[in-house]
Amino acid sequence: MSESAGPDGYPRGVKLGVDVGTVRVGVAVCDRDGILATPLRTLARNVKKNTDVQILAKLALELEAVEIFVGLPRTMKGEEHASARMASEYAKLLVGTLSEAGSGLPVRLVDERLSTVTAHRDLHQAGMSSRDHRKVVDQVAAAGILQHAIDMQKARGTDVGRRVSADFTPGSPGDGAQAVPVVHTHSAQRILHKMEGYSEPGQQ
Known part of the structure; x- marks a missing residue:
């Protein structure tokens, strides 16, 4: 079961960071x-x-996560283009899938400017060859997104990012903090059972 929000105004517990790409x-x-x-x-x-x-x-359900942060790629001017819309749509799909499983787990979009560039740089500095970057760069970028989010939560003493709801519209103003619909818990077991048949796709 997810942990309740702490005294600082944001959830305490395991959190996930997600870096969305066209391939990985x-x-x-x-x-x-x-x-x-x-x-x-x-x-x-x-x-x-x-x-x-x-x-x-x-x-997320197996880890009993309390929050998921999806990186929202913006230009250096703060503009949102195709990659940002892709991340927003992915976050909405995730909310819908969680909702079908009976979970109202919050999914929030957070700024991720240059996260992949930074991940490549960090891997290079760690001595990994450029040829091997592709295997891990996406999850390293996701770690950068998540670290930024949890650091900002502590610095501000409140939650950060824009919450995605079932009726979320990419690029809409405001924080999108509408309630996420929740269905009965027996649906969660049905969805999880259905998911058991899926194996992780091979890395590309």
Whole structure:
């Protein structure tokens, strides 16, 4: 069961960070105290069947996550283009999948300018060859997104990002903090059972 919000006004517990790409989706996780974000895994993006969204939702439920942060790519001027719309639509798909599983787990969009560039730089500085970057760069970028989010929560003493709801419209003003519809818990077991048949797509 998800942990309740702490005295600082934001949820305490395990959180996930997500870096959405056209080919791969990176996932990161932080400890229950929200101190350190670490790379977790890379999923192959499946636009037709969205099996990666289902795997991610199942993972969040298994880890009893209290919040998911999806990186929202913006230009240096703060503008949102095609990649930002893609991330927004992905976040909405994730909310819908979680809702079908009976979960109102918050999914929030957070600014991720240059996260992938930073991830490549960090991997290079760590001595990893450029050829091997592709295997882990997405999850390292996701860790950067998550670390930024949890650091900002502590600095501001409140939650950060724009919450995505079932009727979320990409690029809409405001924080989108509408309530997420919740269905009965027996639906969660049905969805999780259905997801058991999925295996993680191979990394590309």
